[in-house]
Amino acid sequence: MKNLLLLFFLVASVCMSSQSTPDLIIKDANILSMTNSTVVMNKSVAVKNGKILQIDDFNKIKKDKNCKVIEAKGKFLMPGLAEMHSHLPDENKADTVLLRNVAAGVTHLRVMNADLDQVALKKRLESNDKSISPKLHYSFILTKDNKYTEAQFDSLMLEIKKSGLSFIKLFSIANEETFDNLMNSANKNKVIVCGHFPGSINIEKVIYSGFKSIEHVGGLDKIRDSSALLISILHTKEKEVFNCPTLDWDIMACNLQYPREYKHRLIYYNAPKHYLHRWETEYNKTINETGQEKILATKEKYLPSFKNKEKILKALYENNCLLIVGSDPGGVFQMEGFNMYEEMLNWSKAGIDNYTILKSATTNPALFFNEQDKWGTIEIGKDADMIILRKNPLEDIINIRTIETTILNGNIYKKTDLLKKM
Ligand SMILES: [Zn+2]
Secondary structure, three states: OHHHHHHHHHHHHHHHHHHOOOOEEEEEEEEOOOOOOOOEEEEEEEEEOOEEEEEEOHHHOOOOOOOEEEEOOOOEEEEOEEEEEEOOOOHHHHHHHHHHHHHHOEEEEEEOOOOOOHHHHHHHHHHOOOOOOOEEEOEEEEOOOOOOOHHHHHHHHHHHHHOOOOEEEEOOOOOHHHHHHHHHHHHHHOOEEEEOOOOOOOHHHHHHOOOOEEEOOOOHHHOOOHHHHHHHHHHHHHOOOEEEOOHHHHHHHOOOOOOOHHHHOOHHHHOOHHHHHHHHHHHHHHHHHHOHHHHHHHHHHHHHHHHHHHHHHHHHHHOOOEEOOOOOOOOOOOOOOOHHHHHHHHHHHOOOOHHHHHHHOOHHHHHHOOOOOOOOOOOOOOEOOEEEEOOOOOOOHHHHHHEEEEEEOOEEEEHHHHHHOO
């Protein structure tokens, strides 16, 4: 009987291991799993059907001849980036933008759109398995025109869930009563509401309402008294409200890097030459049309409020609040996906440590969507959405620009190949 049992286990384990031979192995990488801030040196990650199957020494991984191997000796492997504030252009331009994101290492994208029909985009992308796109988190955009009762919001929530949208982005709100109706209904129906800070509502009320993320440091940036600011920050922490500061939007919209600094943007390292040329032309045209003096005056005027935003970001960080990286691209020198690098560098300049920056672009976004069991770290069973970098971003955040390869659903995309398509 004992022998029979042993035989049974032997057969069972052989069957199981043959079922679990990987279809891809990233070999001998230095792994930044994002479960903590250590780098595990020289290990291999085996992938099957888009999931992480095993993390081990290469020779300990069972493999067959169909298994693809990516040599990653001396390189760094970490979870793909989540761009948490991006707008997609209309249908015919959306594909290029999605491609740029994948090229840059973005594997999740929170769509903060206004005009695009997101349900139609979702249907099209899902029906075409050749499309190259990060995993998209679609939104319903709520504006001050949606003056709904709680019951009307209830039916909206059902519709949102039915169409597979992930959250409501608040663009603007009609009044306090509508805000109450919205949050009552959203909390009851477990739908995420986030977005622009509703300016007419008291900040404590917003923080305690269940509002999930505040964009552009709204609300907090209007508090002048420093002890009142600290109280709101501590409440933000207590209620687990995320903040997505989008510093790069301010920097480019208010020309804060004019006249010289913009030439040092990381995009100069990555973007195709014809993009850079087009942006230079466009930028100079705007400067000439507005007049250099006026540009510099606006910059001077806006600089203190930008410094204030940086200060608030630092205070949120020092008080262990939840942060997410979103770069809000759209202007010149803000190539989608790649703009995440600029935003990460902006955070570093604001005094945020590299591990927190990387966490805010990987594990925190997964936590935001309550999908931390599925993605955001390199662990067995998680989605195989990863990036390979030439240099370690924990050592210097600027190394994020050395991303070479994006692995998405187990598919391999080389940055240089995708850039050639643009
Ligand atoms: Zn935006």
